Amino acid sequence: MFHAINSKINKLVRNQIIYSANDDASSRKFRVELKKFNKVLLITGKSSYIKSGSQKLIQGLLQDSTITVFNEFDVNPDIDQIKLGSEVAKNINPDAIIAIGGGSVIDAAKIIHTMFSNDLDEKQIFESNQDQLYSLRPLIPLIAIPTTAGTGSESTHFAVLYKNNKKFSVGTRKMLPSIVYLDSDLCLSNSSYQNACSGFDALAQAIESYWSKNSNFISRYYSKKSIQLILENFDTMVSNPSKSYLSSMNMLNASNYAGKAINITKTTGPHALSYGITKSLSLPHGHAVALTLGAFFIMHNLLFDGQKKQLKKFKEIENFIFKQSGRKASEYLYEKMGEFKMEFDIKNLGLNEEKIESLIKEINLERMSNHPIKLNAMQLKQIFFLIPRKS
16 A cells, blocks of 8 residues: 555655665765755755854765855845845856755755746835746756755745845746755764744644645645654654664654645645744744644644544544544644643733734734635734643
């Protein structure tokens, strides 16, 4: 059964080669692949490039290549910074673009690669319709090497950028990196809190993808694979981040599966609310999305009897989590947040009624449109008050 499903998946999704440092043969093939490139544009984070061990890895892999490093962008990349990266690419005309870092780094690289490969300007990136974007062609390989186990950006065909502090999502199937390298050594320098936030981001992606209106048997297959790996490895990854090589590798794979799932479905309610939460409270994205994830389970159960058909996939994934963890999904999620020292009490976070109403007004409508049921403003507000309070 597994091989039949896997074969069908490989036929239906765009070809992407994934190499793993955990497999000697795979790692050797990746190293041989990189030796083809004489001139490389390397897009990285700033301090994380050295701290994660990425610099050491790249210097070993590309010792005979000319490398130009571009890292002049923020955690939330602005279009002016992206344009600068595209100009750098035009000036050096690289054989390949390599992104090594977290989700923001890989997102920035995807847009720079798209602009360079197709000679696009800012207007074309923001104003082209989907048909125009989907007709784009990659000129050179885009290689993604994630250093966090959470965003799954290496396996999605869309990326986030900002203009005048406003968030935009750009997508084309050709934006998907052609090569991915998963190396858990690059995650070992991340703190317990970083790993907790990254893990919750991947878990939320997998869960939301499963219950999304757009889910299909392929996305649900990826979602379950991701959730199972996360539940089995989350504790070790967070409690002992510097010595959890195997758990880190499993979480990297889980993040990759979650990325593949949302590449098909996109995200839903918890992510739709998370962007405003991050902006309002300055919480990392994974913490922000974790905050309401469990409360969405509670809300769905309150509404289940009246919308059984629409919430069928929700109930399936809730039962799957119970089977894997032995806990109700909402209880499991908030217990983990407590264990990982991720604050979830809205009073302690300073989320009053006025702020909650403001968050609901600014909700990401694109993400909310993927949600399995329609939720009105009153129900969205109630979600915040379904989050457990600390006694």
